[in-house]
Amino acid sequence: MPEPLSNITVQMPRAKLAGLLLFFLGPAVAIYSLFSIYPLVATMALSTYTSDPSGARSFVGLANFETLLGDALWSKPFWNALGNNLIFFAVHMCVQNPIGIALAGLLSLPGVRLKGFYRTVMFLPTMLSVVIVGFSWNLILSPLWGVAAGALKAVGLGSLFAPWLGLESSALVTLSLMSVWQFVGIPMMLIYAALLNIPEELIDAARVDGLGQFRIFFHIKLPLVLPTISLVSVLTFVANFNAFDLIYSVKGALAGPNFTTDILGTFFYRTFFGNQLQLGNPTMGAAVATVMFFIILLGLCLYLFLVQRRIRRYAF
Amino acid sequence: MANLRIEHLNKRYGATTVLNDVNLSIGDGEFVVLVGPSGCGKSTLLRMIAGLDGASGGDIHIADKLVNTLAPAERGIAMVFQSYALYPHMNVRKNMTFGLKFTGVPPTERERRVAKAARMLRLEELLERYPRDLSGGQRQRVAIGRAIVREPAVFLFDEPLSNLDAALRVSTRVEIANLHRLLKSTIVYVTHDQVEAMTLADRIVVMNKGCIEQVGKPLDLYYEPANLFVAGFIGSPAMNFFEAEVGGIEGGRARVAGTAFRNFDMPAASLKVGDALTVGVRPEHLVRGGAGPFLAEGIVELVERLGEASFAYLRRVDGRIFVAEVRGRQTPAPGETVTLVAASPDVHVFDALGLRVAT
Amino acid sequence: MTTDQRARSIGVHLVLIAYSLLAVGPILLVVMNSFKVRSAIFGSPLAPPDASTFSLVGYEKVFRSSHILTYYSNSLIVTLVSMALVLLFGAMAAWALTEYRFRGSTALALFLSIGIMVPIRLGSVAILNMMRSAGLNDTLTALVLVYVAQGLPMSIFILSEFIQQIPKDLRDAARCDGVPETRIFFEVVAPLLRPAIATVAVFTIVPIWNDLWFPLILTSSDSTHTVTLGVQQFLGQYITDWNSVLAALSMAILPVVVIYVILSRQLIAGLTSGAVK
Numbered sequence: 001m002p003e004p005l006s007n008i009t010v011q012m013p014r015a016k017l018a019g020l021l022l023f024f025l026g027p028a029v030a031i032y033s034l035f036s037i038y039p040l041v042a043t044m045a046l047s048t049y050t051s052d053p054s055g056a057r058s059f060v061g062l063a064n065f066e067t068l069l070g071d072a073l074w075s076k077p078f079w080n081a082l083g084n085n086l087i088f089f090a091v092h093m094c095v096q097n098p099i100g101i102a103l104a105g106l107l108s109l110p111g112v113r114l115k116g117f118y119r120t121v122m123f124l125p126t127m128l129s130v131v132i133v134g135f136s137w138n139l140i141l142s143p144l145w146g147v148a149a150g151a152l153k154a155v156g157l158g159s160l161f162a163p164w165l166g167l168e169s170s171a172l173v174t175l176s177l178m179s180v181w182q183f184v185g186i187p188m189m190l191i192y193a194a195l196l197n198i199p200e201e202l203i204d205a206a207r208v209d210g211l212g213q214f215r216i217f218f219h220i221k222l223p224l225v226l227p228t229i230s231l232v233s234v235l236t237f238v239a240n241f242n243a244f245d246l247i248y249s250v251k252g253a254l255a256g257p258n259f260t261t262d263i264l265g266t267f268f269y270r271t272f273f274g275n276q277l278q279l280g281n282p283t284m285g286a287a288v289a290t291v292m293f294f295i296i297l298l299g300l301c302l303y304l305f306l307v308q309r310r311i312r313r314y315a316f
Numbered sequence: 317m318a319n320l321r322i323e324h325l326n327k328r329y330g331a332t333t334v335l336n337d338v339n340l341s342i343g344d345g346e347f348v349v350l351v352g353p354s355g356c357g358k359s360t361l362l363r364m365i366a367g368l369d370g371a372s373g374g375d376i377h378i379a380d381k382l383v384n385t386l387a388p389a390e391r392g393i394a395m396v397f398q399s400y401a402l403y404p405h406m407n408v409r410k411n412m413t414f415g416l417k418f419t420g421v422p423p424t425e426r427e428r429r430v431a432k433a434a435r436m437l438r439l440e441e442l443l444e445r446y447p448r449d450l451s452g453g454q455r456q457r458v459a460i461g462r463a464i465v466r467e468p469a470v471f472l473f474d475e476p477l478s479n480l481d482a483a484l485r486v487s488t489r490v491e492i493a494n495l496h497r498l499l500k501s502t503i504v505y506v507t508h509d510q511v512e513a514m515t516l517a518d519r520i521v522v523m524n525k526g527c528i529e530q531v532g533k534p535l536d537l538y539y540e541p542a543n544l545f546v547a548g549f550i551g552s553p554a555m556n557f558f559e560a561e562v563g564g565i566e567g568g569r570a571r572v573a574g575t576a577f578r579n580f581d582m583p584a585a586s587l588k589v590g591d592a593l594t595v596g597v598r599p600e601h602l603v604r605g606g607a608g609p610f611l612a613e614g615i616v617e618l619v620e621r622l623g624e625a626s627f628a629y630l631r632r633v634d635g636r637i638f639v640a641e642v643r644g645r646q647t648p649a650p651g652e653t654v655t656l657v658a659a660s661p662d663v664h665v666f667d668a669l670g671l672r673v674a675t
Numbered sequence: 676m677t678t679d680q681r682a683r684s685i686g687v688h689l690v691l692i693a694y695s696l697l698a699v700g701p702i703l704l705v706v707m708n709s710f711k712v713r714s715a716i717f718g719s720p721l722a723p724p725d726a727s728t729f730s731l732v733g734y735e736k737v738f739r740s741s742h743i744l745t746y747y748s749n750s751l752i753v754t755l756v757s758m759a760l761v762l763l764f765g766a767m768a769a770w771a772l773t774e775y776r777f778r779g780s781t782a783l784a785l786f787l788s789i790g791i792m793v794p795i796r797l798g799s800v801a802i803l804n805m806m807r808s809a810g811l812n813d814t815l816t817a818l819v820l821v822y823v824a825q826g827l828p829m830s831i832f833i834l835s836e837f838i839q840q841i842p843k844d845l846r847d848a849a850r851c852d853g854v855p856e857t858r859i860f861f862e863v864v865a866p867l868l869r870p871a872i873a874t875v876a877v878f879t880i881v882p883i884w885n886d887l888w889f890p891l892i893l894t895s896s897d898s899t900h901t902v903t904l905g906v907q908q909f910l911g912q913y914i915t916d917w918n919s920v921l922a923a924l925s926m927a928i929l930p931v932v933v934i935y936v937i938l939s940r941q942l943i944a945g946l947t948s949g950a951v952k
Contacts (some may be wrong), residue, residue: 388853
């Protein structure tokens with residue numbers, strides 16, 4: 001039987017209901033449609049136009065996409081950025097989320113004191129602006145200041161130090177790890193909250209059954225918070241396409257060295273606004289945004305059909 | 317003060333029928349209790365009277381006025397919820413006056429009503445407190461007070477006592493009964509607790525699966541249940557049932573025959589030979605060594621001692637269990653064979669459809 | 676407690692302390708060094724400032740050569756106005772979607788949830804065009820409008836979860852009391868949504884304060900820059916002046932940290948309340 005929810009609308013006069021809906025939903029729907037959905041649609045529409053230097057626009061169908069994916073001048077940086085995006089995403093999935101899960105697991109152990117303190121401290125970087133975090137790490141890792149080099153030397157690993165952010169081979173991974181450092185608080189908090197929701201008695205029952213904390217975590221807690229972990233993965237995936245700020249503030253729009261840290265966000269920005277090397281091209285920018293939209297859509301569909309359906313939610 | 321008339325009321329959620337052709341007439345000042353197992357539709361019926369749920373069909377009249385399309389506040393009702401539903405961010409006084417603001421009651425009148433209700437419910441000391449600072453019983457009284465100040469034509473109570481502990485439940489029950497005497501208002505009260513129903517009601521409405529099974533005075537339901545459902549629902553422990561059939565008819569008398577009791581005769585009326593019957597006897601009506609048409613034997617399996625009475629669980633000839641109440645200090649011992657008898661008015665016979673047959 | 680358990684407990688704390696240090700260390704380092712003279716920043720970066728190394732020269736420079744106070748007030752205005760609108764309109768919409776049944780409500784809820792998954796930035800090209808033709812580019816209004824649109828989907832989602840946790844009996848009681856629908860929302864439901872503010876803040880308000888993208892494309896003059904953009908540009912300009920850079924970073928960090936520490940209990944309670952699952 002469906003829940004006996006407030007069926008107040010059933011006997012409400014139509015006009016009154018319409019008035020209420022307009023009042024309550026009107027402002028949100030209007031602002032959201034006008035400044036979020038309409039621009040998205042308009043951008044997609046714009047991606048089928050081209051503009052000449054005078055600013056006049058003409059319809060070109062899918063020509064922009066052909067250029068983007070077919071013309072080496074465009075397709076090379078595009079695939080480079082997409083590949084880098086995937087690496088950026090992979091580092092988050094493989095480093096950020098496991099650390100988040102581990103920290104949440106430790107925090108949820110029974111009898112750990114100072115939980116509130118640890119949580120507050122560990123979540124702190126998440127509250128800061130990406131720009132600030134990027135720049136701070138930029139300074140710390142800088143060979144000029146020598147803090148990171150000094151720290152490594154202190155533990156006898158001085159020889160490992162390199163100007164990671166400046167090297168083509170390590171710049172992208174270093175930036176990804178900076179982002180991991182900042183955002184590990186989100187998976188930690190969400191999973192911690194999910195762990196708190198597991199009834200105490202269930203854990204007690206497992207202890208009575210003779211399971212240690214380690215086994216309890218892997219065999220009881222982890223399977224029960226799997227839905228949250230999958231939600232975290234989706235959030236990670238989507239955030240990946242918002243990761244413009246970090247690269248831009250540490251590396252600038254050119255995403256150096258030699259575009260090795262270029263991701264779709266910075267590629268989109270350069271295409272749209274231009275930079276030292278090229279003029280801004282709104283219609284091509286729109287095409288890049290449209291492709292990004294479809295990549296996100298594809299990712300979400302893959303998730304919905306491959307992952308979400310296999311995840312079982314348990315009622316407590 | 318008002319009467320309440322419900323005609324052909326239906327409620328469906330998709331394919332599920334929650335209420336099926338409910339008809340009920342409640343007189344001015346009457347205290348009516350809707351009782352039934354969970355999911356029987358009693359709460360839905362109450363919410364429909366309140367106007368919180370819409371009907372799929374049928375009419376509701378309050379004070380001879382059709383209220384189908386009226387909003388809850390326009391129906392002249394007040395409702396007391398199981399969860400009390402006190403506004404947590406308002407103190408007791410504000411909780412009671414909040415609704416009056418919107419129904420055009422002037423401030424001085426609001427104060428007068430709150431003062432009166434507070435006196436009646438002993439809430440004077442609590443008026444400035446917030447719900448979180450009140451005990452369960454106090455919250456319950458505030459919820460009732462909030463209903464009283466609206467001076468409604470009909471009070472609706474939705475399982476108001478089920479969140480209280482046992483002792484408080486008894487005292488609040490008495491309080492509600494007193495309140496009804498004082499206010500002389502029409503009350504519709506939903507509960508799943510038959511003790512509440514029996515003690516409070518002028519009339520009880522027994523519901524099951526969206527239908528009304530029987531409407532009647534508490535003792536009428538107890539002594540003359542209209543059907544098997546009511547017979548089994550009212551009374552605790554529940555009535556014992558024995559399968560039977562009409563073994564023969566002779567001179568206007570039907571022979572009620574079964575395997576687990578001694579056969580007896582009853583007026584044949586419209587019964588025919590071979591009709592399936594069910595014989596029902598309440599545990600408290602089974603006595604050792606009395607006289608009566610009904611006689612059954614059983615081996616004592618277990619005795620539950622409650623103090624004022626004990627309940628013996630007996631295994632019948634056909635292997636099933638029935639219950640008999642035993643008074644006094646001498647209780648039968650397990651393994652003992654006991655013969656039990658019930659007098660004629662206490663033996664209920666139901667036909668194949670489960671309807672009562674006059675004995 | 677057995678020795679074994681004690682050893683494990685110490686182990687757990689060691690890991691948590693180590694990670695806590697990793698989390699705050701870099702922030703402390705930046706803030707600490709912003710109060711030191713240049714030679715001390717490089718000479719002994721890990722030492723706290725003392726009488727001989729203390730200096731505010733970086734801060735003086737920041738105040739002198741940037742409009743940091745304007746940036747602050749812009750950020751404050753944009754964030755507070757956006758927050759008020761996101762909460763108000765978000766709660767109103769969440770209420771209507773959870774409370775009233777009407778044809779198309781599921782479709783509308785789906786429509787509104789697109790914005791949770793699809794970043795509004797993808798529409799930047801059109802947003803810039805719109806703001807230009809409406810004469811709103813380089814205004815705080817433009818930022819507020821975009822941020823409200825960006826924040827609404829998530830806030831509607833979170834607030835719906837909170838509204839569903841408010842007992843249904845409360846609204847029913849109010850209806851029996853004759854309270855009009857709009858008043859039920861504003862006087863019964865809205866006051867009970869206060870615990871939700873923290874959760875909404877983390878997911879929609881903090882990103883607004885911290886955003887670089889939209890100030891970058893929608894504002895062009897100093898008078899409309901926000902702290903994030905202003906500091907970012909200042910940093911780019913004075914990259915070699917370590918005192919100023921560290922001071923500018925600290926000035927961006929400190930207010931957030933102070934507010935966070937004051938509100939952290941509510942923030943974390945909101946996050947772990949289970950409303951976001």
